[in-house]
Amino acid sequence: MADLTRLVENEVFMAFASYATIVLSKMMFMSTATAFYRLTRKVFVNPEDCTSFGRGENAKKYLRTDDRVERVRRAHLNDLENIVPFLGIGLLYSLSGPDLSTALLHFRLFVGARIYHTIAYLTPLPQPNRALGFFIGYGVTFSMAYSLLKNKLYL
Amino acid sequence: MADLTRLVENEVFMAFASYATIVLSKMMFMSTATAFYRLTRKVFVNPEDCTSFGRGENAKKYLRTDDRVERVRRAHLNDLENIVPFLGIGLLYSLSGPDLSTALLHFRLFVGARIYHTIAYLTPLPQPNRALGFFIGYGVTFSMAYSLLKNKLYL
Amino acid sequence: MADLTRLVENEVFMAFASYATIVLSKMMFMSTATAFYRLTRKVFVNPEDCTSFGRGENAKKYLRTDDRVERVRRAHLNDLENIVPFLGIGLLYSLSGPDLSTALLHFRLFVGARIYHTIAYLTPLPQPNRALGFFIGYGVTFSMAYSLLKNKLYL
Numbered sequence: 491m492a493d494l495t496r497l498v499e500n501e502v503f504m505a506f507a508s509y510a511t512i513v514l515s516k517m518m519f520m521s522t523a524t525a526f527y528r529l530t531r532k533v534f535v536n537p538e539d540c541t542s543f544g545r546g547e548n549a550k551k552y553l554r555t556d557d558r559v560e561r562v563r564r565a566h567l568n569d570l571e572n573i574v575p576f577l578g579i580g581l582l583y584s585l586s587g588p589d590l591s592t593a594l595l596h597f598r599l600f601v602g603a604r605i606y607h608t609i610a611y612l613t614p615l616p617q618p619n620r621a622l623g624f625f626i627g628y629g630v631t632f633s634m635a636y637s638l639l640k641n642k643l644y645l
Numbered sequence: 646m647a648d649l650t651r652l653v654e655n656e657v658f659m660a661f662a663s664y665a666t667i668v669l670s671k672m673m674f675m676s677t678a679t680a681f682y683r684l685t686r687k688v689f690v691n692p693e694d695c696t697s698f699g700r701g702e703n704a705k706k707y708l709r710t711d712d713r714v715e716r717v718r719r720a721h722l723n724d725l726e727n728i729v730p731f732l733g734i735g736l737l738y739s740l741s742g743p744d745l746s747t748a749l750l751h752f753r754l755f756v757g758a759r760i761y762h763t764i765a766y767l768t769p770l771p772q773p774n775r776a777l778g779f780f781i782g783y784g785v786t787f788s789m790a791y792s793l794l795k796n797k798l799y800l
Numbered sequence: 801m802a803d804l805t806r807l808v809e810n811e812v813f814m815a816f817a818s819y820a821t822i823v824l825s826k827m828m829f830m831s832t833a834t835a836f837y838r839l840t841r842k843v844f845v846n847p848e849d850c851t852s853f854g855r856g857e858n859a860k861k862y863l864r865t866d867d868r869v870e871r872v873r874r875a876h877l878n879d880l881e882n883i884v885p886f887l888g889i890g891l892l893y894s895l896s897g898p899d900l901s902t903a904l905l906h907f908r909l910f911v912g913a914r915i916y917h918t919i920a921y922l923t924p925l926p927q928p929n930r931a932l933g934f935f936i937g938y939g940v941t942f943s944m945a946y947s948l949l950k951n952k953l954y955l
Contacts, residue, residue: 561846564845564846567877570880571827571830571831571876571880572828572831574824574827574880574883574884574887575824575825575827575828577887578820578821578824578887579820579821579824581891582817582820582821585817586817614846614848615848616848616851617848617849617851617852620846620848624831628828628831631828632825632828635821635824635825638817638818638821639818639821639822
């Protein structure tokens with residue numbers, strides 16, 4: 491267990507673990523937001539989901555799409571598309587021995603940018619608010635990927 | 646290599662590795678299910694995929710959507726949205742030195758809940774079967790995130 | 801920090817880190833491709849994204865779908881569905897102490913197959929080019945999962 495104790499003592503790794511957990515919890519919140527809008531607006535995609543609002547033809551009118559629900563779903567998918575690279579590249583970056591303050595700057599910028607992206611998407615704020623959130627997160631991930639490949643490339 | 650040997654000797658990490666591999670293999674099965682329904686029901690989205698069923702106008706009639714295919718695709722996307730947080734949070738949780746029996750309870754509940762979710766989605770079973778599968782998996786992931794952030798927060 | 805130094809000295813792990821970073825960077829490129837086609841073809845899904853092309857009724861005509869954009873989005877989603885299992889299973893496989901040359905064969909085949917899949921999807925090349933790219937990547941991931949579960953199963 492000695493190595494695990496040491497991994498937990500590694501500050502960059504612990505910082506990555508904390509920020510990754512926060513940004514993943516934020517992403518999971520999107521599922522709740524989708525469920526909330528589906529239930530309050532009575533907008534469903536599966537016939538079995540709206541049986542409590544009526545049966546047969548009466549239920550079919552709830553099988554529809556709604557701007558608000560689709561907006562949350564797009565924000566959720568965009569999260570997935572951007573948080574997956576952050577998790578993979580960030581984990582490997584954390585283990586590659588970067589400077590603590592540089593690593594913290596990357597993690598904080600990413601998490602802040604993704605939270606800002608969600609707020610800009612769901613409000614919605616006028617562009618380029620959402621684009622800014624997107625590109626900061628994107629740039630941070632590429633910066634970690636570049637730092638990894640420059641120093642540690644093994645092909 | 647000493648540390649890797651020790652990581653492999655760590656029972657919580659090995660349990661996580663086993664359950665993560667199982668739930669990811671289950672998720673990959675969804676691609677096969679989509680391909681199966683697309684081929685047996687002749688429902689395609691890309692023109693190049695149905696050239697063997699006819700060319701030109703004759704092929705275009707296969708470019709359509711189908712309830713069954715869309716259902717599998719929704720189940721697949723829901724898997725992605727929930728398994729990605731489990732992978733990230735679960736890996737960090739496994740390395741944070743939890744009690745083995747507590748960790749096993751988390752991993753088993755999650756994998757069981759996701760398999761149940763897939764069965765409930767594809768059959769489809771009446772609600773709240775699918776919702777139950779979803780919320781058990783969701784709760785397990787949040788429980789690991791809470792345990793991580795409570796003990797190891799480093800911001 | 802001794803363990804981290806050793807992890808970085810582990811050749812299989814470093815090879816995994818390099819290939820995972822490459823395939824994730826490739827996946828991130830899909831976001832740029834979507835943005836490129838949306839801007840050059842003036843095809844948007846959010847009203848706030850096309851205000852610079854006109855306001856009110858004038859802007860609404862840009863809220864539409866486009867074959868090219870949808871094709872890039874499908875390729876992106878397929879990447880997510882396949883790269884997530886590769887990341888999870890590949891990381892655990894790398895830590896399970898496989899033979900270096902076997903591991904390299906897996907990583908190279910996967911990354912090559914996914915790049916080929918993207919080219920076949922976006923060009924588009926006639927089938928079975930895309931299916932070939934898909935199934936090689938799929939098979940590589942299952943081969944790593946099988947090797948993990950056979951040797952290291954802990955349930």
